[in-house]
Amino acid sequence: MTLETPERIQSMWEAAATQMRERRHPGDFPALPDIPAARYTSDAFYELEKKFLWSRTWLFVGLAHEFEETGSYRTYTLNDAPVVVMRGRDGDLRAFHNVCQHRGSLLMKDEGGVARNMRCLYHCWTYDLDGKLTFVPDEHYFSGLDKAERGLKPIRCEQFGSLVFVNFDAEAEPLLDFLTDIPALWADIPLNDLRLFDRFSFEVDCNWKCLQDNFAENYHAKYVHENTIDKVIDSKTSALQMLRGGHNAIVIKSRGMLTSGMGAAFFKSENDTAEEQASKLAEISRSGQRSYNVFPNATFPVAEYLFPIVMVWPIDAGRCKVEVSFVKTGEGPANEQLDQDTLTFFKRFIGEDLNALSGMHKALAHGGIDSIPLCWSEQFIYNHEQHIDEIIGRENIPQGLAVVRLDLPYASG
Numbered sequence: 001m002t003l004e005t006p007e008r009i010q011s012m013w014e015a016a017a018t019q020m021r022e023r024r025h026p027g028d029f030p031a032l033p034d035i036p037a038a039r040y041t042s043d044a045f046y047e048l049e050k051k052f053l054w055s056r057t058w059l060f061v062g063l064a065h066e067f068e069e070t071g072s073y074r075t076y077t078l079n080d081a082p083v084v085v086m087r088g089r090d091g092d093l094r095a096f097h098n099v100c101q102h103r104g105s106l107l108m109k110d111e112g113g114v115a116r117n118m119r120c121l122y123h124c125w126t127y128d129l130d131g132k133l134t135f136v137p138d139e140h141y142f143s144g145l146d147k148a149e150r151g152l153k154p155i156r157c158e159q160f161g162s163l164v165f166v167n168f169d170a171e172a173e174p175l176l177d178f179l180t181d182i183p184a185l186w187a188d189i190p191l192n193d194l195r196l197f198d199r200f201s202f203e204v205d206c207n208w209k210c211l212q213d214n215f216a217e218n219y220h221a222k223y224v225h226e227n228t229i230d231k232v233i234d235s236k237t238s239a240l241q242m243l244r245g246g247h248n249a250i251v252i253k254s255r256g257m258l259t260s261g262m263g264a265a266f267f268k269s270e271n272d273t274a275e276e277q278a279s280k281l282a283e284i285s286r287s288g289q290r291s292y293n294v295f296p297n298a299t300f301p302v303a304e305y306l307f308p309i310v311m312v313w314p315i316d317a318g319r320c321k322v323e324v325s326f327v328k329t330g331e332g333p334a335n336e337q338l339d340q341d342t343l344t345f346f347k348r349f350i351g352e353d354l355n356a357l358s359g360m361h362k363a364l365a366h367g368g369i370d371s372i373p374l375c376w377s378e379q380f381i382y383n384h385e386q387h388i389d390e391i392i393g394r395e396n397i398p399q400g401l402a403v404v405r406l407d408l409p410y411a412s413g
Contacts, residue, residue, distance in 0.1 A: 003184070003249065004290070009239045009288065017236075026376055030409070032374040033406070034371035035372040036400055036401050037364055037371055038400065038401055039385070039401055040207040040209055040364050041365040042401060044401075046314070048396060052391055052393065053388060053391050054168075055079055055169065056167070058175050058179075059078060060164070060294065061076055061095075061164050061166055062074055063196050063325070064159060064162040064163075065162060066196055067085065070091075071114045072112075073085060073086040075108050075109075075110065078166070081097060082097065082098035083097065084096050084118070085166065088129045093157055095155035096131050096153060097155060099152070105120050107120055117129065118131075123137065124137050132148070133148075134147070160176065161191020161192045178245060180247060181243045181244065181247065181249075182243070182294060193330045194329060195330060196325060197306060198343060201322060203319060203320070204320055204321075204322060205318065205319055206320065207318060207361060207364075209384075209385070209388075211320055211353075211357065212297055212299075215293065216299075216380035216381050216384060218233075219377045220356065224353060224355075233252045233288075234252065234255055235252060238250055238251065239252075246390075247293060247294055248293040250291050252289045252291070254287055289301060290302050296387075296391075305329055306326060306327070306329075308324050308326050308327075309324070311324075318365065324346070379408075382406070386406065386408065
């Protein structure tokens with residue numbers, strides 16, 4: 001937590017406030033080159049992301065408690081590939097390509113559940129929870145079939161606390177190495193105790209990076225969220241820290257001393273008394289809102305007891321899906337009204353983001369803008385885009401679509 005000590009964050013807040021007062025760009029921060037706008041619309045770049053990014057990166061897929069029972073499973077479509085994550089009889093979580101090794105049928109068809117085994121509905125080939133092929137009807141029909149060689153194809157699956165990640169790349173670095181500074185920054189969060197409270201999703205007509213960029217900067221907060229989040233945080237007084245590996249960390253100063261919860265106290269419930277309606281003040285997270293972008297597509301605006309994990313998944317070059325998983329710690333208060341107010345507040349201000357982003361893909365796609373200038377408070381976007389290029393490989397990127405490589409000032413504690 002040396003990167004987020006009160007003294008360090010307070011010092012960064014004071015520096016940001018001074019820059020605002022003096023209306024100057026931070027002298028020790030590099031000017032950010034424009035980003036080619038075509039990165040957000042190009043089918044060729046989208047295909048490069050599919051080939052190199054989504055197939056080689058650790059992706060958050062859920063919480064360990066969603067797989068508590070032996071045989072608990074969830075299915076996914078990740079980078080167009082059907083995937084199943086399953087709790088084995090030995091207690092381990094494993095991920096597999098959700099594909100029967102006979103004729104390629106989709107194996108587990110439900111979104112989730114509990115199963116004694118994995119049985120194909122087409123020809124009844126049956127696999128144990130560890131992916132081993134255990135039963136083939138009329139096995140003697142096959143000449144020399146070796147069931148030991150026909151198990152499900154595995155996918156890397158690792159945990160950080162209760163957070164479950166998968167990676168299609170068998171040679172990928174371990175999850176904890178991939179997360180670089182994130183584990184140290186989250187040392188105070190009860191990661192082993194997180195449980196799913198609610199999950200919902202929606203689709204948006206823009207490239208996935210447009211929406212991920214939105215969650216990586218607060219330059220828009222005063223204008224898009226004037227009547228919601230801007231009431232309780234001072235978006236211009238932020239401690240921004242780019243991290244190695246394309247991750248980012250921000251602490252935004254609150255407008256008052258706060259207590260607990262993710263924005264819940266700001267929302268005026270219909271059940272509040274007149275006095276409560278007049279005095280209820282936002283509660284983000286004590287003195288500031290902490291939020292983290294975990295490369296490539298996750299945002300964790302952490303808070304006490306209840307907070308969202310926001311995932312952005314591509315559908316095609318101009319459309320994406322947002323999946324929001326609200327998680328709660330086991331020690332959280334049993335306050336149903338507070339919980340519902342938190343969700344209502346979140347849906348309200350994320351709706352403001354979606355209104356701002358509506359029509360963006362059409363606007364970007366037809367030659368009306370060539371490149372995207374970024375300011376100091378949008379630095380996380382550059383960190384994200386530059387790391388995408390590093391994963392894809394600059395030699396694979398068509399001319400005019402790569403960002404200029406910079407030696408970015410990564411945080412060090």
